[in-house]
Amino acid sequence: MAAYIIRRLISGFIILALVTLFVFFVMRLLPGDPLIIFMGRSVSSGNMSMEQLENMRAEYGLDKPIMVQYLNWIKGIFHGDLGTSIHYHEKVGRLMLERFPITLHLDIFSLFIGTFLGVMLGIAAAIRRGTWVDTLATGFANIGITIPVFWLGVVLMYTLGLKLRLLPIAGYTSPFDDFWMSTRQAIMPVICLSITSMAVIARQMRSSMLEVIKQDYVRTAWSKGLKERVIIFRHVLKNSLIPIVTLLGLAIGIVVGGSVLVETVFAIPGVGRLLVDSIFAQDYVVIQSSILIIATIIIVVNLLVDISYGWLDPRIRYS
Amino acid sequence: MSVLLDVKNLTTQFNTEAGIVKAVNDVSFQLNEQEIIGLVGESGCGKSVSQLSVMQLISAPGKITNGEVNFEGRNLLDYESNSDEMRAIRGGKIAMIFQEPMTSLNPTLTIGRQLTEMLELHLNMTKEAARERAVELLKQVGISGAESRLDDYPHNFSGGMRQRVMIAIGLSCNPRILIADEPTTALDVTTQAQLLELMKDMVSKYNASLVIVTHNLGVVARYAHRIYIMYAGNIVESGTTEEIFANPQHPYTKGLLKCIPRLDEEKGRKLVPIEGLPPNLINMKSSCAFAPRCSERLERCLTEAAPPLRDIGNGHYVGCFEK
Ligand SMILES: Nc1ncnc2c1ncn2[C@@H]1O[C@H](COP(=O)(O)OP(=O)(O)OP(=O)(O)O)[C@@H](O)[C@H]1O
Ligand SMILES: [Mg+2]
Numbered sequence: 001m002a003a004y005i006i007r008r009l010i011s012g013f014i015i016l017a018l019v020t021l022f023v024f025f026v027m028r029l030l031p032g033d034p035l036i037i038f039m040g041r042s043v044s045s046g047n048m049s050m051e052q053l054e055n056m057r058a059e060y061g062l063d064k065p066i067m068v069q070y071l072n073w074i075k076g077i078f079h080g081d082l083g084t085s086i087h088y089h090e091k092v093g094r095l096m097l098e099r100f101p102i103t104l105h106l107d108i109f110s111l112f113i114g115t116f117l118g119v120m121l122g123i124a125a126a127i128r129r130g131t132w133v134d135t136l137a138t139g140f141a142n143i144g145i146t147i148p149v150f151w152l153g154v155v156l157m158y159t160l161g162l163k164l165r166l167l168p169i170a171g172y173t174s175p176f177d178d179f180w181m182s183t184r185q186a187i188m189p190v191i192c193l194s195i196t197s198m199a200v201i202a203r204q205m206r207s208s209m210l211e212v213i214k215q216d217y218v219r220t221a222w223s224k225g226l227k228e229r230v231i232i233f234r235h236v237l238k239n240s241l242i243p244i245v246t247l248l249g250l251a252i253g254i255v256v257g258g259s260v261l262v263e264t265v266f267a268i269p270g271v272g273r274l275l276v277d278s279i280f281a282q283d284y285v286v287i288q289s290s291i292l293i294i295a296t297i298i299i300v301v302n303l304l305v306d307i308s309y310g311w312l313d314p315r316i317r318y319s
Numbered sequence: 320m321s322v323l324l325d326v327k328n329l330t331t332q333f334n335t336e337a338g339i340v341k342a343v344n345d346v347s348f349q350l351n352e353q354e355i356i357g358l359v360g361e362s363g364c365g366k367s368v369s370q371l372s373v374m375q376l377i378s379a380p381g382k383i384t385n386g387e388v389n390f391e392g393r394n395l396l397d398y399e400s401n402s403d404e405m406r407a408i409r410g411g412k413i414a415m416i417f418q419e420p421m422t423s424l425n426p427t428l429t430i431g432r433q434l435t436e437m438l439e440l441h442l443n444m445t446k447e448a449a450r451e452r453a454v455e456l457l458k459q460v461g462i463s464g465a466e467s468r469l470d471d472y473p474h475n476f477s478g479g480m481r482q483r484v485m486i487a488i489g490l491s492c493n494p495r496i497l498i499a500d501e502p503t504t505a506l507d508v509t510t511q512a513q514l515l516e517l518m519k520d521m522v523s524k525y526n527a528s529l530v531i532v533t534h535n536l537g538v539v540a541r542y543a544h545r546i547y548i549m550y551a552g553n554i555v556e557s558g559t560t561e562e563i564f565a566n567p568q569h570p571y572t573k574g575l576l577k578c579i580p581r582l583d584e585e586k587g588r589k590l591v592p593i594e595g596l597p598p599n600l601i602n603m604k605s606s607c608a609f610a611p612r613c614s615e616r617l618e619r620c621l622t623e624a625a626p627p628l629r630d631i632g633n634g635h636y637v638g639c640f641e642k
Contacts, residue, residue: 216422222376223417224437224488225409228401234436238427314472315426 012299019295034282083285092289103270114194122205144199153265156188170267197251209240249302324350329386331372338602342368344552355529357539360549375400411441414489418501420482424473431469441492456487479510498530537579551608558635568637570615
């Protein structure tokens with residue numbers, strides 16, 4: 001087990017190294033210059049001379065050869081310094097510290113809700129197969145998979161927020177500052193973030209339960225005289241969850257990817273929004289670091305997911 | 320000997336898209352106290368379905384459309400299949416062991432849990448008491464190091480061992496009846512013999528009765544007191560094991576006997592399989608289902624329905640025209 005984890009960590013490390021290479025060089029290949037964009041914004045306040053521009057370029061180390069820039073970035077990471085944002089004039093580390101908890105809050109919430117509701121919906125559809133419960137759940141899951149998150153966000157905002165005035169239209173408040181407000185503001189973003197993964201999980205859960213229900217050991221469980229509830233929860237559920245675990249890795253990708261859209265729609269100052277703003281500003285340093293952090297999270301979570309397999313399925317041995 | 324289980328006119332059908340499958344057709348059989356009976360027939364003739372019907376373990380599209388299952392003074396078919404009464408019978412009074420040892424145990428639960436859940440349910444045992452009893456049961460079915468094996472998962476056991484565990488589970492709540500549905504079919508010959516011997520010892524130890532379902536007459540010869548021969552959803556012949564072997568009446572039974580090797584036979588006898596295949600049970604004709612394969616077929620067999628079981632003495636019954 002320990003050997004397995006170490007091996008996974010090493011391979012995760014290699015993947016991260018490739019990610020750094022990829023984002024760094026692809027960003028530089030794109031046309032445009034962050035300094036000129038930055039300058040364009042400050043043009044109104046005064047004119048920046050060519051000299052000032054070159055000074056800034058040197059200040060951010062952007063005058064050095066590209067390989068050196070890359071190595072400097074990597075070196076910085078190992079020293080806990082992710083670089084300085086051109087656009088915000090701030091250390092990327094500090095920016096992240098402000099924004100990361102917000103994304104984490106919403107994403108974890110969404111992942112939890114999406115998984116829980118997805119599993120429940122799948123169970124309901126499977127054990128009431130062919131009834132209206134099944135039809136409703138399956139229909140809902142199909143809508144959830146196809147619905148564009150961006151569109152859903154706008155529709156929710158318009159109906160629940162603007163017309164019915166049930167929920168705040170947008171924004172974010174930390175649960176530690178005002179729990180009630182925070183929760184109300186989180187509802188619509190969480191619906192948008194969780195709906196796709198919930199739908200995917202519900203469909204998989206339904207079909208995997210229907211598969212497990214046919215198994216011989218479930219017939220054995222019936223022959224023991226157990227209650228239906230016990231059979232479902234003790235004998236069927238754990239076995240049906242095994243394929244769901246694989247989907248969790250995918251669900252995390254969906255939720256994190258969705259954050260970019262949802263945070264933009266709902267004006268939430270999280271990492272997703274930061275990423276979008278930085279892309280518009282061509283703020284290399286922030287983009288690189290955000291993507292690196294997101295990649296790290298996805299790799300770590302996938303490792304945790306794979307480890308949890310062993311808990312669900314005793315046949316799995318890590319070697 | 321008093322009758323323990325009296326099944327009368329049991330009929331079970333599956334409503335499939337292709338038509339109605341008459342899997343079990345007007346089947347009657349009896350099981351006495353502490354008796355071992357064999358239910359024998361080719362694959363697909365309704366053996367499993369008939370036994371699952373007794374336990375009310377038939378799920379859609381299957382339906383028990385007629386009959387009685389009389390047990391301890393009650394007709395079990397009067398109960399809803401998921402009623403508390405029926406669940407108390409299942410596992411508590413009538414237990415079943417299935418054909419596939421490799422897949423009949425839950426891969427994600429320990430052997431111990433699969434044993435104790437039943438003891439806790441039917442005998443209201445505490446967790447500790449159930450665990451102790453489980454160890455004892457595993458010892459009785461010949462699993463060495465029972466204590467430590469309780470926390471193992473099924474994949475740590477061989478097929479034969481798993482079937483031993485199934486026997487332990489089956490007998491754990493002192494049922495009156497154990498139904499073993501082809502318990503040894505998937506195993507090698509030596510293991511088969513050991514398991515049958517074990518089952519026989521265990522049911523006599525627990526004063527239970529045993530139904531051995533098999534497609535091999537040879538398997539039941541040594542153990543069963545009486546034998547029921549089943550063909551295409553019907554019982555076609557029944558009698559004591561001696562009668563069936565010494566004096567088979569139905570051409571199907573004779574056919575089955577011709578394809579098992581015997582120790583007491585004259586040298587040079589050939590093993591002959593019965594020609595043809597069992598009929599498809601969908602939308603069957605009313606004439607005798609075995610007639611097309613029958614070597615002793617009469618004119619009327621192809622047009623008339625097979626006669627009901629006829630008493631020919633010595634507790635021997637046959638469902639074929641008198642010749
Ligand atoms: N769920 C089902 N749907 C439709 N038909 C079924 C179903 N289950 C069983 N049958 C039919 O019922 C008939 C009897 O099946 P059963 O399983 O009782 O046979 P069996 O005698 O136990 O055979 P085997 O030796 O292969 O176990 C078969 O023809 C089968 O096709
Ligand atoms: Mg069978």
